[in-house]
Amino acid sequence: MKVVITAIDFLYNWARSNSVWPMTFATSCCGIEMICTSAAKFDIARFGSEVFRATPRQADLLITAGTVTHRMAPALVKLYEQMPEPKYVLAMGACAVTGGMFENDSYSVVRGVDRLVHVDVYLPGCPPRPEALLDALIQLQKKIRTETILDRKKYLEAHKPRVKLSDDSELALPLDELEIYHWGVQTEGYELNKDVLTRKNVEDNCVRLFGK
């Protein structure tokens, strides 16, 4: 049985990973690099991804090329929900990874698209060069080749949007079971942030949390 599934996985993943169709989602200057990547000089067609679709219903990969603002966030989540499974997200550029130069004081910018949706590949750079985007695509292909159809249920669970949309609100609202990701560290149970950081405080907290 395992042999059969492995063989199916191999064929299935080979087909999928060599025809990743991206969606056109260029919100700022990273979009220029994305266009450049699809043009003749860098030629994303060598990796089977030349078919940039203008509709989410025919796309496998959402390349979030650029800054995502609060005004754009509901549109992004809506497009993500319309994409057919299995779907992947590539956060391209510093703004899409963490908020970039808008990270500290901006009132309007979402601090990374991973606050909104599940991100598979992070691609830093401001903006990243076309070669970097090609490398990120190759990383995504490697990731797709490791998947198995037995884990599909787990995959679907992990790829739900992290905010919810409302009919009478233009803001993307938090889920009822709220999860905030701070650089991969959950705030709950992470008590070092609450106090003023002095040497003694840190020592005491470390002893309490992790033992001597």
Next chain:
Amino acid sequence: MSDYLENNIQEVAAGQLAAILQNNGFNVKPQKNTADNIEVIEVSADKLVEVATFLKMNVDTHFDILFSVSGIDAGESLIAVYHLFSTQFKNNVILKVWLDRSQPEIASLSQVYSASNWHERETFDLLGIKFINHPDLKRILLPEEWIGHPLRKDYVMNDSRLVWNKR
């Protein structure tokens, strides 16, 4: 046509536009010119529409384009700033209106210059200046239920609905 335009470009001396306005009975105050020698005129809030209509219609001024409406937070007061351009005389003028911070209200220019419609919505969105008689005064850049006006100096963002976006 181009010969006509070249022969009819007039150099506007400093203070000339304010003098034209004052000769026609408008109570305006000339301010210091900008670094690139554009004339700045202070207008009172209740006279803005009349001044703008005069500057647009008068054959000596003929400011036919409004290319920017913006605002400044100057502490006690808010300032609405209007940039006008004349395609015939190739010159600019800046109108400034000082507004009370507690009640920043000013008449809309959208009846005179239709270009001011979206510019005024943006100024309302970011600085909270209310434009009376505007046909569709709602937010243009931020979501509609946003709390506060972000370009004011005392703005603090503490919207609990956006807790997922905290650092």
